[in-house]
Amino acid sequence: MILGAALAILLVVYAVAVINAPIDRIQGVIQKILYVHPPLAYGAYLGFIVTAFAGATYLWKGSENADRLALSGAEVGLLFCTLMMITGPIWARGTWGQWWSWDPRLTATLLLWLIYLAYLLLRAFGEPGPRTARLAAVYGIVGALLIPINYYVIDLFGGRSMHPENLKRGSLGAGMVAPFVVANLTLGVAFLYLLAQRWQLEILRLEAAREQALEGDQT
Amino acid sequence: MNGYLVASYAVTFLSLGGYWIYLIRERRRLTPGCNRKSG
Numbered sequence: 001m002i003l004g005a006a007l008a009i010l011l012v013v014y015a016v017a018v019i020n021a022p023i024d025r026i027q028g029v030i031q032k033i034l035y036v037h038p039p040l041a042y043g044a045y046l047g048f049i050v051t052a053f054a055g056a057t058y059l060w061k062g063s064e065n066a067d068r069l070a071l072s073g074a075e076v077g078l079l080f081c082t083l084m085m086i087t088g089p090i091w092a093r094g095t096w097g098q099w100w101s102w103d104p105r106l107t108a109t110l111l112l113w114l115i116y117l118a119y120l121l122l123r124a125f126g127e128p129g130p131r132t133a134r135l136a137a138v139y140g141i142v143g144a145l146l147i148p149i150n151y152y153v154i155d156l157f158g159g160r161s162m163h164p165e166n167l168k169r170g171s172l173g174a175g176m177v178a179p180f181v182v183a184n185l186t187l188g189v190a191f192l193y194l195l196a197q198r199w200q201l202e203i204l205r206l207e208a209a210r211e212q213a214l215e216g217d218q219t
Numbered sequence: 220m221n222g223y224l225v226a227s228y229a230v231t232f233l234s235l236g237g238y239w240i241y242l243i244r245e246r247r248r249l250t251p252g253c254n255r256k257s258g
Contacts, residue, residue, distance in 0.1 A: 029220070033227045040231065083234055087227040094223030190235060197242045204249040 003193045007186070014186040017179035024173060033091040035179055038167070039187035040084035041109075045147050046191055047077015048116060052144035055137030067133045068202035070140055071123050076195045078116045080187075085113060088163075096162070104153040105163035112150050115143045 017035075024031035050073030057066035088106070089099045100106060119139055126132035154161045172180060 030224050032224055036227055036231050079234070079238055083231050086230055090223050090227050090230075094221065194235070194239060194242070197239065197246070201242055201246050201249070204246060208249055 003189065003196060007189045007193050010182070010186040010189055014182050017182040021179040022173065022175040024176075027095055030091065030094045033087055033094075034172075034176070035183035036187070037084060037087045037091060038180075039184045040080045040087060042184060043080035043187055043191040044077050044084055044112070045151070046188070047073045047075075047080060047195070048112070048140075048144050048147060049073075050195065051077065051116075051119070051140040055140040058133060059137045062130075064133075064206060065203060067137070068206060069199050070137060071120075072195055072198040072202050074116050074119050074123075074140065076191060076198055078113070078120060079194075080191060081109070081113050081116065085109060092162070098162075101162045103162040104157045105150070105161050108146070108150040108153045112143075112146050115146060119143060 014035075018032060021032060021035065023029050051070045054066045054070035054073060057063055058070060088109075092101075093099045119136060122132065122136055122139065126135070149156075151166065154163060154165050
């Protein structure tokens with residue numbers, strides 16, 4: 001409830017911030033995709049990190065709620081990752097006339113996307129129960145190892161990448177830092193809100209399944 | 220206004236909004252007796 005109210009306020013602030021953000025001298029107004037594309041990437045990373053930690057908690061304590069949080073993190077993370085992979089090529093097409101290239105960052109991100117798509121397919125089609133949950137937990141932990149590789153891959157390739165380098169202090173032009181911070185805060189809260197909603201749904205599904213199993217035993 | 224810019228924001232927020240609506244509808248389906256104001 002509080003998260004929802006905070007998000008509603010932030011969305012208004014976000015819209016005002018983006019509209020009033022200065023226009024880049026080189027790229028023009030299309031550069032304002034900056035206020036949606038990187039925040040989506042951070043949301044994707046966060047989702048997959050949640051999956052890894054929740055999966056580890058499940059392996060350690062056997063908590064079904066933790067297992068459900070792992071699944072929720074992967075789904076919301078994959079949504080953010082998908083949107084990042086849509087907005088990125090749109091930005092590339094508008095700026096450089098090219099939707100895609102097999103450069104290190106784009107290729108690593110596609111790999112990350114495929115890994116978490118596979119995680120969700122495993123959860124959807126694996127036999128329900130602790131065996132699949134354990135396998136998914138290990139898979140989610142290993143998959144998260146790709147996150148720092150994805151983030152630093154441009155540096156690993158000596159900056160030879162179509163994708164711009166990671167933002168550093170001073171990277172952004174005058175007047176762009178505040179809207180960028182607001183954008184990250186807004187989409188970060190949106191991520192947490194959707195994650196919480198998804199997790200609650202998963203817990204409801206778990207309870208419904210338990211009730212059904214109980215009714216099945218009684219009949 | 221740049222079409223690519225509009226497309227990026229539209230896809231993002233329509234998708235996130237659509238996902239949110241899906242989650243609310245699924246929760247309501249699983250809790251038919253729930254108070255909709257607090258749902």
